[in-house]
Amino acid sequence: MNMRLTQAPIDTLCANALRFLAIDAVEAARSGHPGMPMGMAEIAVALWTRHLKHDPTNPGWADRDRFVLSNGHGSMLLYALLHLSGYELPLDELERFRQLDSRTPGHPEVGHTPGVETTTGPLGQGLTNAVGMALAEKLLAAEFNRPGHPIVDHRTWVFLGDGCLMEGVSHEAASFAGVQRLSKLICFWDDNRISIDGDVAGWFADDTAARFRAYGWNVIEAVDGHDVEAVDRAIREAQANADNDIGPTLICCRTTIGRGSPGRAGSADVHGAPLGAEEIAATRAALGWPHARFEIPDEIRSAFDARARGAEQRAQWQARFEAYAQGFPEAAEEFRRRMAGELPVGFGILSNAILRGVAKEAATVASRKASQQAIGRLARALPELLGGSADLTHSNLTDWPACGAVRADQPGRHINWGVREFGMAAALNGIALHGGFIPFGATFLVFSDYARNAIRMSALMKQRVAYVMTHDSIGLGEDGPTHQPVEHIPSLRLIPGLDLWRPCDAVETQAAWNAAVMRRDGPTLLALSRQNLPHQQREADQVQAIARGGYVLAEAPPDAGGPALVIIATGSEVALAMAAHDTLAAEGVAVHVVSMPCTSVFDRQDAAYRQRVLPPGVPRLVIEAAQPHGWWRYLAGGRGDVVGIDRFGESAPAAALLERFGFTPQAVVERARALLATTGTGA
Template sequence: MTSPTSQESIDRLCIDTLRFLAVDAVQQANSGHPGLPLGAAPMAYLLWSRYLKHNPAGPEWWDRDRFILSAGHGSMLLYGLLHLAGYDLSLEEIKRFRQWGSQTPGHPERGVTPGVEVTTGPLGQGFGNAVGMAIAEAHLAARYNRPGFPVIDHYCYVLASDGDLMEGVASEAASLAGHLKLGKLICLYDDNRVSLAASTDLCFTEDRGARFRAYGWQVIEVADGNDLDSIAAALDTARDDREHPSLILVRTHLGYGSPGKQDSFEAHGSPLGVEEVRRTKEALGWPVEPNFLIPELALARYREALAKGGDAQGKWEETFSRYRDAHPELASEFARVMSGGLPAGWEASLPVFPPDGKGMATRVAAGKVLNALAGTLPEIVGGSADLNPSTFTAMKGRGDFESAGLTSADRQGAVGGEWGPAGANLHFGVREHAMGAAANGMAAHGGVIPFGATFLTFSDYLRPTLRLAALARLKVVQVFTHDSIGLGEDGPTHQPIEHLASLRAIPHLVTLRPGDANECAFAWQAALAVKRRPVALVLSRQGVPTLDRGKLAGAEGVLKGGYVLAEAQGGSPRLILIATGSELHLAVAAAERLQEEGIPVRVVSLPSWELFDEQPREYQDAVLPPAVTARLAIEAGSPQGWHRYVGLAGAVLGIERFGASAPGEVVMREYGFTVDNVAARARELLQQQGG
């Protein structure tokens, strides 16, 4: 191979280096997606070499541009870029693509590969994450930037495929982004018009540009995905428009250069094959051997990112040093929130609720707790899917996040105002899926603790984002209210049954269902104290008593997931009642009745299975003594999973059918959630065990 001398030929060399790293890795693994890297390599190379502000030696630098490969199936494109640019990703790891224990899994995973911002693969999710990242950037810039000190000033770029834009989550997120005028969000759309199964002519023929224009996006078209000048002009135009997010439609060819598979779905998700790899290399003028060839000139060009990135980060650090001198308190807070630490003594802001037989819904109590915390923790940012009056998640005095399409002067003026990107209350609209994806992107960006809110039954609408948050270990809080049949008249469409079991089935997700106002306070404390894990807070619509902690154990046991709320009187317990949420007071009242009958009963509150399971075995056995096999769990939801705590000899008062439309107290009574029925079931259980 002769060394090229012109800029055009050097660019071509770099692009083909990226292409064939991907092709060779996929072929060696005999698994993967070569089509996207072959077609999208030119725009990816151009973005990374001329526009992307990043430092491969400092991948966590706060003011870096973010790049998301939403089309995660094309992961070798991203891995190639990371290796070539100088991230801590060796060529050996490239050669171990899709192998056990490698840093190059089949789809990009945050925390596995240096430089991967978010976990992608389920199409549309990365696009939604990018919207969240742009929200976080705009909010932090408005809160912390001061004249002469742009400590947060970066773009979010996303590379998306046809499949991404077909997914509903992308439509929801695009609509939200256009409304919010997220002008520093730029999407490069790999418009190759081929899906996994066939040409997109079979299923995806609307005018994508017109759709995005209707959403409020700037739309730019590039007719030839190999035309670097046209792509550069499009990126320049996109970067100049701070009023609108930008969609750049880049017409590419899936499997570009493959004589037998270009523009065919066969190039999408399978290796080209040894013979077709040879033919493709010959067609593009690339040496057939050796595989994994990286010409020195190409590597040198890519590795310029190290010097450029180091210089950019160094200048930023100089700016931040002067910022710290000029605004020491603001700089200290900024450094803290970006590092993810919580201020000393933040727990002191948690409210304490007095005993109250009437009490309040846990959604109301949790809302009071959130507002108390919001005054102490400015990093809490979030909102609901158009349900603030029902979820009680509006933060008073924190302002509404609205248009991010503001000038620097406007942003400065928005600090502390009632609207604009400095506001902490997000209005996601009726877009649960986008809300979840955006919250994940906000968490991945850093500097904020994002939350979303909707009814528990609609957790189904954002479940994919919960799973990805758990997989990527993102600190996100999702607030789910209206948590049972107790919500009443809205009926079975809105009454969750299987949803708690569904949430508890997600690895690494912490689910908390507090039973009264004080448990809500500690549930929020637990949610914020948990590191690198998402949390689901599950709350009632109906009122529940605020338990008398002078007579019962303190609610701090929530931090351990479960605790002895009421100890048996008159001897060791013969029976344990275990409950969560709005059923907790039923367990307490039933235990009192059984105690009057001479039956020693222990009441255990178990708001979080996950936190309880993490406690030492000695603690778990102290709360649930193995010798006491008469155990009754009480929860207005599916009994699935409860036998891990009640054992085969125990019983569960749960629900295995859909709900009904009637006043909440009537539905609860008809489904057996009364003190009388709990006590009766407990007696029956004791009789069965000969007690």
């Protein structure tokens, strides 16, 4: 039974409520991280009960503040805050922490728990997501706000720990945030000096305050993280910094991990393990907490409950937005559309018309150049298209006419990310999560390794992000094996939910871009060539079939009774397949050529379509200038072969490399003849 509390200040009681919800949930699960929630409880009370702008009854309200728990292992702190604030997260879900099908997974997951803004756990990426969110807020405000009508005006708050700051991606993100002067980004550093291995003094001795000042941040030092009033004063100072647009703010909060635990506070023992019944009893006694497991008094619930306050804040914003809509109806409707993630009315028809126009142009260009042209076409129709490159703009070809560069004092649509591939990718996730933009970012395909975990997070969170990865094979030439991707394409195809397109010409490149912007349930990666690729002639139905991921580009003669061989190829190797087709056809061998720019999209097609494209029982030869193992599943009962690369490349002109590695028409024809001889088919 709940009881009224009078023996301690309400802020102290609220902080202890957060502590014991975390303690009890971790103990019930026999798994989890109680130390951080216990250490950051007062910081959470100061922010969530006094400053955070949010409406628990409408978690998707466009102008809410964004809160990111970058140190996501402390997820029970966030779940406790969401529950007590009034989100649709009942107490029994906290009791089921880390259990199958609960809404309280081990690390916060966006789309799974109401009020969670991003999936965190891989340290440093939450902070970097928040940088993307803050950038999105700033750019949307510049685009949509009008004098007297600030419809975009919110802050991005981040909790982060020592682990986030040790991860290299935090350097990339913080440096970028400083140079872009993302003043509405406010971060709280949980300076408890403990990580899993113990006291961090032996491996983390940075002068963090000096480091962030060097990035261009405002730094508020020596804040007692267990004093709600001290934290409140720091927040007000940070808000003043934001109002004066003088850069992001880091609030350095000195804390004790596991505060309140007599036997474990201040040690690594409390970081990632339950306290146990004996230590929990001792902690209850030490903090004067007389309540049963998961019991929260009404007085504390009232102090946290943000429903009335949030509804009032949202109503005030709604009134401002309605006044805005009266004065600027077109802009208001555009804002609604973009925040809903919807494409313009008629975009599907327009995108098909664009694709048909590219097919008529019949251009022979590198697919990276075709991508630049596609971006320019789509950018005219999609003002939400926002992107750039990790310091390779003129190699990746990601700018377009009149795009405008994003600078601290200048809005634009093209972002120079600097040499920050990981930071770029993780920030793109934040932009997508914020809403209002379709973001894309580019680098060389070989450097996808730097960005890979953030690409994985795009897929895990099902975010509409496009990755433009150029120089996709040994065909890039003289830069050599350090820059020639071999294993990258098949390894990226292994990421569930990522659609990887490797187009063979300008038409397929436009189709891939159309698919990327129209897809709403996950990311897309375009693997693009440095070298020119010849245009492939198609009928209208073949142009439309590109969207199905794989299709028959060249058919065996109608009187052949079906193909004796199917050649499957992607990207630059489709031209080899077509050349081999012509040679073999002259020899009387009936060959289908299948262009398969996206295996995952093709795999989602119905069985009847897939069998029409890949007739059962017919030998198959696959050609791709990459590690070949992923292709064996497409071969008909072992009746097939793969022309691929199972070693690193060399430094030489592209033509010499392609000949060395067997990517010439004659070499492909010889492999085809050998396959046909082995299977007993052919002319």
